[in-house]
Amino acid sequence: MELNVIINQDCIEGMKNIDDNMIDLIIADPPYNLSKGGEWKWDNSVKLAGMGGNWNKVMENWDNMSLTEYFSFTIAWLTEAKRILKPTGSMWIFGTYHNIGIINVVCQLLNIEIINEIIWFKRNAFPNLAGRRLTASHETLLWCNKGCKKREYYFDYEYSKNGNFEYDTLKQPGKQMRTVWDIPNNKEKRELEFGKHPTQKPLRILKRIIQISSKEGDIVLSPFSGVGSECLAAKELGRNYIGFETDRHYAEIAKKRLEHAISNNQMSIFDSMSKGEKQ
Numbered sequence: 001m002e003l004n005v006i007i008n009q010d011c012i013e014g015m016k017n018i019d020d021n022m023i024d025l026i027i028a029d030p031p032y033n034l035s036k037g038g039e040w041k042w043d044n045s046v047k048l049a050g051m052g053g054n055w056n057k058v059m060e061n062w063d064n065m066s067l068t069e070y071f072s073f074t075i076a077w078l079t080e081a082k083r084i085l086k087p088t089g090s091m092w093i094f095g096t097y098h099n100i101g102i103i104n105v106v107c108q109l110l111n112i113e114i115i116n117e118i119i120w121f122k123r124n125a126f127p128n129l130a131g132r133r134l135t136a137s138h139e140t141l142l143w144c145n146k147g148c149k150k151r152e153y154y155f156d157y158e159y160s161k162n163g164n165f166e167y168d169t170l171k172q173p174g175k176q177m178r179t180v181w182d183i184p185n186n187k188e189k190r191e192l193e194f195g196k197h198p199t200q201k202p203l204r205i206l207k208r209i210i211q212i213s214s215k216e217g218d219i220v221l222s223p224f225s226g227v228g229s230e231c232l233a234a235k236e237l238g239r240n241y242i243g244f245e246t247d248r249h250y251a252e253i254a255k256k257r258l259e260h261a262i263s264n265n266q267m268s269i270f271d272s273m274s275k276g277e278k279q
Ligand SMILES: C[S@@+](CC[C@H](N)C(=O)[O-])C[C@H]1O[C@@H](n2cnc3c(N)ncnc32)[C@H](O)[C@@H]1O
Pocket: 009, 010, 011, 012, 029, 030, 031, 032, 062, 197, 199, 200, 201, 223, 224, 225, 226, 227, 228, 229, 230, 244, 245, 246, 247, 250
């Protein structure tokens, strides 16, 4: 399987071309199944039956399945993901209350072990305009392993405890990392340079995940790569990547972002220069 590519293909089909136990880290940001009919537009104010809140109702076909379809879809991609994941590997899955319950149940059905559930607290969350419920200000992340009896998954405990997380008001220096992460959802200018995605993830949270659970040279798979944020974070940290994305427009943006990405070595030069400037 070729490495360091964004493939404009359905991930369930694409993963079938990857051998068993090949992948070190999977970061999955699947459709949240938030688009329930209506016009094609970006709209923060539309209410979802039974869900409410100011969710970014993206109104795209990839995000519009019935509950049964979503359940079958989740079983299909998680079955392939489990097969290709190394016993030493990890899988992280993003979700909200609209879909994370289904993903949790499917993980249990497939004997994928959930190591931790992380709450990603977004301190800059968009307010609830109607004032009819609380302001939604988090997403959920499931950290999983293949579910082998012997737990072999890689964990950089030292980084998680002593890494630099200055921006996170909840992480105390030198103390164990907890399961609530305070990471603003803002994107830097460079993250939006070639185009954006309605559910684009900031590089900061992806880099934290990658550093906690993989090593340089490892292979990171992003089954739902959107505009390629997971792959870009992997490249900037010296990991290999494979991304699948069905939407040609997003896949093209992802390819551009990755072509213009700077290597790990250049990143460390920048990092040390900016640390030097601060001192
Ligand atoms: C939640 S978004 C991911 C955004 C991504 N994290 C980023 O930062 O750009 C999910 C993406 O999965 C894509 N998608 C949906 N179903 C897919 C499938 N079966 N295989 C591959 N991509 C799919 C959608 O087109 C959408 O861009």
